[in-house]
Amino acid sequence: MPKKIKAIRKYKLKSGREKYEFSIRANKNKIIHRRGFATYDEAQLAYLNFKQQIINGDIDAELKRVKYNDLYEQWLKRYSNTVKESTLNKTITIFNLHILPLFGNKFVDEITTKECQSAVDSWAESMVKYKFIYNYANHIFKDAVRLKYLKESPFDHVDIPKTTKHIKELRQNQSQNNFYNKQQLGLFLKTANAFMPYQIYTFFRLLSYSGMRKGEILALTWADIDFIDKTIRINKTVSSGLNYKEKITPPKSETSIRTLIMDNKTLAGTSKQALCIATTSKLVN
Incomplete structure (x- = not known):
């Protein structure tokens, strides 16, 4: 005769009817109690089913709920x-x-x-x-x-x-017509030079003739510009930190660190004000 499971116990209702219950540990923090089974065999089947689910890890997942x-x-x-x-x-x-x-x-x-x-x-x-x-x-x-x-x-x-x-x-x-052609760009820069503050015009000329990203231009300092060799060194960028607070960070990738050869007119028009992050970042969004 199979040995009975000690965890399964008999108890009586107020009416005098007998029922069965059991307790089984699901994990170190949780013990499952079940009762109301009419027969020992019914309780045993439920107990063994719970035990198998615990072994499979299913019960532990059911005990935990998370939003x-x-x-x-x-x-x-x-x-x-x-x-x-x-x-x-x-x-x-x-x-x-x-x-x-x-x-x-x-x-x-x-x-x-x-x-x-x-x-x-x-x-x-x-x-x-x-x-x-x-x-x-x-x-x-x-x-x-x-x-x-x-x-x-x-x-x-x-x-x-x-x-x-x-x-x-x-x-x-x-994707279509999302850029200026040569004639449109020339007209835009001519108009910017005539009607915008000079530092803004300089910003857009750098953007147009260098291929730099906006944040890379805003992060430039005088140490990055070589007027003798006519180059601009890009090794940092202005990006949005947490809560969109601007900060200086390394470029997007290692390949973004580069030295650009610039034309005379663009370098000549570069002003200190256009390279000042505190000023330019307020004027160019």
Whole structure:
């Protein structure tokens, strides 16, 4: 005869009827109690089922519940160590505008695929780069799976919408005629020279004739300019720190560190005021 499980106990109701109950440790902090079983065999089946789920790790996940926003905060701490503050700002903005209002205050295990599908459909209808938002949102669900709060991400079964006609038109408009030709650039600089403050004209001429990024120009100092060899050395940039506070940082990549040979007219027009971050950054957005 099989040995009975000691954790299964008999107890009596006020009516005198006998029932069975058991206790089983799910983890170091939690003991599960179940009662109300009519027979020992019924209680034994439930006990063995719980025990197997504990071995598989399923019960431990069921005992823990976490909200999407809490997982997001944990993920953000790790993510912030891998990107520049300017990228971190953009990511936080994406979550605050498009993701957290939908999922932030919900437990991850109650967020359904239907809700996720609705969110993706909405993003696809209104944004060109909606797949970036989808990927960011799913990062948190993937963490939930990794930490055993979920067995799978509700985004795993989402149908990614095809690009709508409206979004295609937006992309085409963004990619077409998004730059000046030679004649247009010449007219723009001529007009800037005539009607804008001289430091602003100098900024746009540097931008046009050097290929530098805005932040690289704003970070220039006199030590970066060699008027004899007619070169400008680029080794830093102005970028947005946390809360969009401007700061000097290394360039976007190692290949961005470079020395440019400049023409006489551009160098001659370079003024100290145009290279002063404190002044120019207030005038050029």
